[in-house]
Amino acid sequence: MSKVEILKRLEELNNIDKPITGEIKGTNKKEIKGTIKEEVFHIVGENKYVIQKIEKSDNTIGFRFGYYTCDANYKQLRYGESSIIMNATDFSKLINKAKEKGWITIQ
Secondary structure, eight states: OOOHHHHHHHHHHHTOEEEEEOOTTTOOOOOEEEEEEEEEEEEEEEEEEEEEEEEEETTTTEEEEEEEEEEETTSOOOEEOSSOOOOHHHHHHHHHHHHTEEEEEEE
């Protein structure tokens, strides 16, 4: 995939209404933890940093921070499995997008 194709695919990537699963502690089984309801993002290089608004299984709202990137072979996009690290400017841009949606207030 070329850099242009990666950026286009990152921009178009949409996981709204996708269930979020997690492992049940002490087992190898997974359960649905919630569903992605909305998402804001900021693309930096080959990474799409996201805040996802999650409707949790107990009907409360939560937020998941994460990122999407391409695999080492530049063949497919995948969700990052590690904590995100970004500079203050990019973090501010991402937080401000969540603020503009009315998800959060910053005092």
